[in-house]
Amino acid sequence: xxxxxxxxxxxxxxxxxxxxxxxxxxxxxxxxxxxxxxxxxxxxxxxxxxxxxxxxxxxxxxxxxxxxxxxxxxxxxxxxxxxxxxxxxxxxxxxxxxxxxxxxxxxxxxxxxxxxxxxxxxxxxxxxxxxxxxxxxxxxxxxxxxxxxxxxxxxxxxxxxxxxxxxxxxxxxxxxxxxxxxxxxxxxxxxxxxxxxxxxxxxxxxxxxxxxxxxxxxxxxxxxxxxxxxxxxxxxxxxxxxxxxxxxxxxxxxxxxxxxxxxxxxxxxxxxxxxxxxxxxxxxxxxxxxxxxxxxxxxxxxxxxxxxxxxxxxxxxxxxxxxxxxxxxxxxxxxxxxxxxxxxxxxxxxxxxxxxxxxxxxxxxxxxxxxxxxxxxxxxxxxxxxxxxxxxxxxxxxxxxxxxxxxxxxxxxxxxxxxxxxxxxxxxxxxxxxxxxxxxxxxxxxxxxxxxxxxxxxxxxxxxxxxxxxxxxxxxxxxxxxxxxxxxxxxxxxxxxxxxxxxxxxxxxxxxxxxxxxxxxxxxxxxxxxxxxxxxxxxxxxxxxxxxxxxxxxxxxxxxxxxxxxxxxxxxxxxxxxxxxxxxxxxxxxxxxxxxxxxxxxxxxxxxxxxxxxxxxxxxxxxxxxxxxxxxxxxxxxxxxxxxxxxxxxxxxxxxxxxxxxxxxxxxxxxxxxxxxxxxxxxxxxxxxxxxxxxxxxxxxxxxxxxxxxxxxxxxxxxxxxxxxxxxxxxxxxxxxxxxxxxxxxxxxxxxxxxxxxxxxxxxxxxxxxx
DNA sequence: GCAAGGTC
Numbered sequence: 209x210x211x212x213x214x215x216x217x218x219x220x221x222x223x224x225x226x227x228x229x230x231x232x233x234x235x236x237x238x239x240x241x242x243x244x245x246x247x248x249x250x251x252x253x254x255x256x257x258x259x260x261x262x263x264x265x266x267x268x269x270x271x272x273x274x275x276x277x278x279x280x281x282x283x284x285x286x287x288x289x290x291x292x293x294x295x296x297x298x299x300x301x302x303x304x305x306x307x308x309x310x311x312x313x314x315x316x317x318x319x320x321x322x323x324x325x326x327x328x329x330x331x332x333x334x335x336x337x338x339x340x341x342x343x344x345x346x347x348x349x350x351x352x353x354x355x356x357x358x359x360x361x362x363x364x365x366x367x368x369x370x371x372x373x374x375x376x377x378x379x380x381x382x383x384x385x386x387x388x389x390x391x392x393x394x395x396x397x398x399x400x401x402x403x404x405x406x407x408x409x410x411x412x413x414x415x416x417x418x419x420x421x422x423x424x425x426x427x428x429x430x431x432x433x434x435x436x437x438x439x440x441x442x443x444x445x446x447x448x449x450x451x452x453x454x455x456x457x458x459x460x461x462x463x464x465x466x467x468x469x470x471x472x473x474x475x476x477x478x479x480x481x482x483x484x485x486x487x488x489x490x491x492x493x494x495x496x497x498x499x500x501x502x503x504x505x506x507x508x509x510x511x512x513x514x515x516x517x518x519x520x521x522x523x524x525x526x527x528x529x530x531x532x533x534x535x536x537x538x539x540x541x542x543x544x545x546x547x548x549x550x551x552x553x554x555x556x557x558x559x560x561x562x563x564x565x566x567x568x569x570x571x572x573x574x575x576x577x578x579x580x581x582x583x584x585x586x587x588x589x590x591x592x593x594x595x596x597x598x599x600x601x602x603x604x605x606x607x608x609x610x611x612x613x614x615x616x617x618x619x620x621x622x623x624x625x626x627x628x629x630x631x632x633x634x635x636x637x638x639x640x641x642x643x644x645x646x647x648x649x650x651x652x653x654x655x656x657x658x659x660x661x662x663x664x665x666x667x668x669x670x671x672x673x674x675x676x677x678x679x680x681x682x683x684x685x686x687x688x689x690x691x692x693x694x695x696x697x698x699x700x701x702x703x704x705x706x707x708x709x710x711x712x713x714x715x716x717x718x719x720x721x722x723x724x725x726x727x728x729x730x731x732x733x734x735x736x737x738x739x740x741x742x743x744x745x746x747x748x749x750x751x752x753x754x755x756x757x758x759x760x761x762x763x764x765x766x767x768x769x770x771x772x773x774x775x776x777x778x779x780x781x782x783x784x785x786x787x788x789x790x791x792x793x794x795x796x797x798x799x800x801x802x803x804x805x806x807x808x809x810x811x812x813x814x815x816x817x818x819x820x821x822x823x824x825x826x827x828x829x830x831x832x833x834x835x836x837x838x839x840x841x842x843x844x845x846x847x848x849x850x851x852x853x854x855x856x857x858x859x860x861x862x863x864x865x866x867x868x869x870x871x872x873x874x875x876x877x878x879x880x881x882x883x884x885x886x887x888x889x890x891x892x893x894x895x896x897x898x899x900x901x902x903x904x905x906x907x908x909x910x911x912x913x914x915x916x917x918x919x920x921x922x923x924x925x926x927x928x929x930x931x932x933x934x935x936x937x938x939x940x941x942x943x944x945x946x947x948x949x950x951x952x953x954x955x956x957x958x959x960x961x962x963x964x965x966x967x968x969x970x971x972x973x974x975x976x977x978x979x
Numbered sequence: 980g981c982a983a984g985g986t987c
Contacts, residue, residue, distance in 0.1 A: 215985075216985090216986060216987090217987090257986095258985085258986080259985080259986050259987065260984075260985025260986035260987090261984065261986080262985090262986095264984095266981095267981090272980090272981095274980070274981080282981090293986090314985095315985090319984060319985060320985090322984085322985090323984090373984085376983080377982085377984075380982045380983045380984080381981080381982055381983080382982090383982075384981060384983075385981040385982065387982095388980095388981045388982075389980095389981060392980090392981080398980080399980065401980095402980060402981075404981070404982080405981090405982085406981090406982045406983070407982070408982080408983065409982080409983090513986085517987080525985090525986090695983080695984090696983085696984070696985090698984070698985065699983060699984060699985085702983090702984095703983080706982095
């Protein structure tokens with residue numbers, strides 16, 4: 209019998225179906241399914257799927273007690289492999305016992321080669337004769353053509369490639385465990401509170417921390433924008449002063465004040481441009497698009513996994529952005545022909561030929577993500593449906609046409625000042641028809657000719673200030689990680705989640721805690737190698753050398769151990785400095801804001817020595833005795849906000865299904881509302897049978913169109929007025945004598961803007977990653 | 980109880 213081992217059950221099942229001449233009998237052992245069949249030549253075969261890695265590298269048990277082992281000892285400690293999926297291992301061994309040949313059919317990438325070697329070792333342990341009859345099937349899609357091709361062109365397992373993967377495993381564990389224990393022991397953060405360090409997570413944290421530093425160093429500068437509302441032929445449109453940003457208020461005001469009807473058109477320009485259809489989805493672009501729809505990266509991947517397991521979409525963990533030859537695109541469309549997208553699909557199917565877009569990344573692992581099933585809307589939950597629809601729409605978009613956009617520009621001279629009105633509209637929607645997510649509304653300008661006169665019906669002057677670079681959203685962060693080669697398609701979302709779980713970051717967009725900032729800083733200073741993407745870059749090079757047999761795994765790991773020994777020496781010498789730096793961050797994280805009672809001191813989280821319970825108290829004690837109770841579970845994060853009702857600082861409690869924002873004053877009237885809301889949510893979740901805490905993730909991708917600027921958010925009395933009656937307070941009309949109104953015009957203009965921009969910002973409580 | 984990498 210021929211034994212075929214794949215990386216996952218789904219692949220074993222599909223391969224059996226494709227290769228069988230006369231049907232497949234499925235059976236299982238210890239709940240692990242396997243598939244028996246005779247191929248077209250009559251060879252009896254059995255296919256079984258692993259669950260990814262089924263063994264794990266680890267230290268022997270005598271190194272497991274953190275307090276009893278110097279972290280330094282881990283550097284040269286022996287490594288052992290332990291079985292992590294015992295039932296799978298036993299099933300593989302049971303099937304290997306009866307096999308006379310073995311085909312490794314794990315994924316076509318480096319990690320697949322390593323998983324294949326692990327499976328081979330297990331099989332040979334059980335049945336030594338197999339070692340002479342091992343072949344490797346390499347396929348990049350689970351399609352009949354591709355599988356048949358791979359199985360009629362069997363290859364050999366590349367041991368050097370698998371060993372390159374092992375080198376990575378060993379180095380990650382040795383560095384990660386040694387440094388994780390070092391920082392945890394140095395700061396006394398043991399048990400569930402431990403602080404972690406790793407080749408991927410630490411440089412990722414550094415990226416986040418560096419952006420935060422830029423934000424803190426940013427000095428915002430005021431500027432003024434002068435805008436007019438114009439009218440021609442009954443159609444209203446707006447124009448901006450050509451200068452766009454005035455750095456001089458007096459000059460802006462002077463320009464504003466002299467503006468009067470009419471304006472004269474000095475130039476009209478029209479251009480059209482092609483907007484290319486998007487590339488097929490790989491994991492990175494899919495998660496990025498999903499985070500724009502309000503999903504956390506981890507939630508998007510979990511739902512994608514569900515959709516894949518239900519047969520609705522193809523394998524969701526892929527780097528590939530080019531549909532392989534073996535994928536029949538027309539057939540894939542036909543799957544959708546009778547479903548919810550029938551009309552749009554029919555339109556594409558009516559074409560003589562289909563031309564798909566191609567992305568930059570072409571890999572051998574899997575096809576890009578595309579729909580493979582056609583569930584009805586009601587079959588899926590709303591959150592599942594919206595991601596399925598995203599995949600379908602992207603797929604259709606990649607088979608559609610480029611869009612054509614028209615841009616219009618009208619230059620207008622108003623009392624000697626140059627103004628510019630810009631418009632745009634879609635001439636030919638093409639792919640935008642199928643994929644409306646990023647589509648902007650048309651902004652039409654009236655038909656004008658040079659020399660035409662236009663009415664100035666309104667004018668505004670807005671005071672704004674330049675804004676620091678935005679924090680990263682999870683989608684942007686994943687793209688950034690990919691750019692730096694940090695993590696893989698299958699792990700990036702989990703790495704980010706890990707930073708949340710460790711308390712290094714919180715919020716959405718991703719904001720570092722003070723502890724996270726200091727951890728990044730300490731490691732950058734005392735162990736720079738682990739804090740930079742360079743370590744990964746060099747490891748990648750070494751892995752290539754191993755797979756080409758220019759270096760051995762042992763050589764690479766030995767050099768890495770030497771480097772770690774040096775890094776460790778530096779950390780040990782500066783143990784105190786490292787610990788106190790991280791403590792500084794931890795201490796800063798406890799400060800929740802100014803004390804509402806004394807106003808001179810700050811309030812912070814304290815743990816009572818007597819009762820071991822935590823509470824909030826004023827730093828001015830005993831002069832000020834202000835205290836607040838705190839929930840005893842979950843991490844407490846200061847929000848920097850004050851409750852408008854009770855005047856006490858608001859805090860965020862993490863650790864439940866979703867972050868919980870509350871004001872410290874237990875008698876605040878908002879408490880009743882919270883209680884009611886929580887109760888309503890709880891009963892809703894109970895009714896749905898699942899509350900995954902992701903519903904709060906309503907954040908949108910931060911818009912970058914404003915090129916780093918948005919309205920100043922100074923809160924003045926005018927803000928409230930404007931927010932309540934925008935129509936009245938919004939603008940100063942050009943007809944009124946402007947002189948006395950200048951200040952008002954500026955303030956209210958700002959306030960209106962502030963209100964508006966606020967509405968498009970991410971929901972402050974949308975902590976997708978923390979749920 | 981450590982990492983990062985698979986997959987459920």
